[in-house]
Amino acid sequence: MAGLPLPMIPRPITLFFIVFFAFSPSAKAAQFSVLSYGAKPDGKTDSTKAFAAAWAHACASTQPATISVPKGSFSLGQVRFQGPCKNRAILLRIDGTLVAPSDYKVIGNAKNWLIFEHVNGVAVSGGTLDGQGAGLWSCKNSGKGCPRGATLPKRQKCKESKSLPPETALTRMAFTFNHQTGVTILNSRIGTGDDCVSIGPGTSSLWIENVACGPGHGISIGSLGKESQEAGVQNVTVKTATFTGTQNGLRIKSWGRPSNGFARDILFQHAVMNNVQNPIVIDQNYCPGEKNCPGQVSGVKISDVTYQDIHGSSATEVAVKFDCSKKYPCTGIKLEDVKLTYKNQPAEASCSNAGGLASGLVQPTSCL
Ligand SMILES: *[C@@H]1O[C@H](CO)[C@@H](O)[C@H](O)[C@H]1NC(C)=O
Numbered sequence: 001m002a003g004l005p006l007p008m009i010p011r012p013i014t015l016f017f018i019v020f021f022a023f024s025p026s027a028k029a030a031q032f033s034v035l036s037y038g039a040k041p042d043g044k045t046d047s048t049k050a051f052a053a054a055w056a057h058a059c060a061s062t063q064p065a066t067i068s069v070p071k072g073s074f075s076l077g078q079v080r081f082q083g084p085c086k087n088r089a090i091l092l093r094i095d096g097t098l099v100a101p102s103d104y105k106v107i108g109n110a111k112n113w114l115i116f117e118h119v120n121g122v123a124v125s126g127g128t129l130d131g132q133g134a135g136l137w138s139c140k141n142s143g144k145g146c147p148r149g150a151t152l153p154k155r156q157k158c159k160e161s162k163s164l165p166p167e168t169a170l171t172r173m174a175f176t177f178n179h180q181t182g183v184t185i186l187n188s189r190i191g192t193g194d195d196c197v198s199i200g201p202g203t204s205s206l207w208i209e210n211v212a213c214g215p216g217h218g219i220s221i222g223s224l225g226k227e228s229q230e231a232g233v234q235n236v237t238v239k240t241a242t243f244t245g246t247q248n249g250l251r252i253k254s255w256g257r258p259s260n261g262f263a264r265d266i267l268f269q270h271a272v273m274n275n276v277q278n279p280i281v282i283d284q285n286y287c288p289g290e291k292n293c294p295g296q297v298s299g300v301k302i303s304d305v306t307y308q309d310i311h312g313s314s315a316t317e318v319a320v321k322f323d324c325s326k327k328y329p330c331t332g333i334k335l336e337d338v339k340l341t342y343k344n345q346p347a348e349a350s351c352s353n354a355g356g357l358a359s360g361l362v363q364p365t366s367c368l
Contacts, residue, residue: 028063037051037053039074064091073096079114099132112176128191131192174191174195195219196211200222208236219238238250242272246277248276248281252266255287258296258299261299266306268310280340297327302331324354325353329353329354337361
């Protein structure tokens, strides 16, 4: 990710200490360095097994645990950080860079890169995550034998191949969270071909602070509502995030089909958008490939979503888009101090089935 135009992340030290005290009360935390499990900071050696082994030990620890990733570059395939664990305070402290294999075939067929599942109380602090999208894109351009990861849903394909930089045209998510409670991500820079952070069903009490995202698809709650019986998402805070050249900024996305899922009590606060295609978006009509959902409406109920102090530039005219379910309109959407421009002019907002209120300066003019 060298050369990405990401701004300096403010106050890393202060934030580091917050995490430090919250998650590793001094000498009590058991320490696991990925180096002692054979990880190599040379950017080439596959360190997947070492990370998995360090996680297994940290997860089995009955006292709080810290996994440290020192400076240097670590090549990582897909890693599943899976619970349940024996403690509720695992800190993954990354001082270096995690790099997806440049040979995209290694995880080309895996949609997700770093997956956290069924864990209570995990914090990821620091680090640069480099999803390395370029290789897969050239394969896709050359035509044959690319992994599935290269194939985008039809609807998006046309749009993206025209307007996106190559790195973003690959399907690979950096962080994925499913069935998680009490996760914190702090001070990370994430570049990937898909979502920088993907927040799946059953996630609650997630705190993301001081994250720089780009290239990638932004921070996404969803896709939700793929299943008819599905756990909801609640109490998610995304605070102080910078998006640079991403497809989306802050997104909530659900399938356009019946489900009992929901997303509620979501706070998006202090975000800067630099040339983002869809800075603020709720899309409840997700239907990739137009299969198994056309003509249906999303059952996912979205409520109490606040956007506070969001500013910057949109790469498209419509910077705020709430496309909610016809059957279950979005409720309690709040826009406070939002200022998004398109080509240095006020951008536009579009609403369907969305209710709520706007306060402070809101530009584009709210359509709630
Ligand atoms: C919401 O999540 C935060 C952490 O992100 C936690 O401190 C807080 O207690 C949670 N609130 C509720 C009502 O669960």
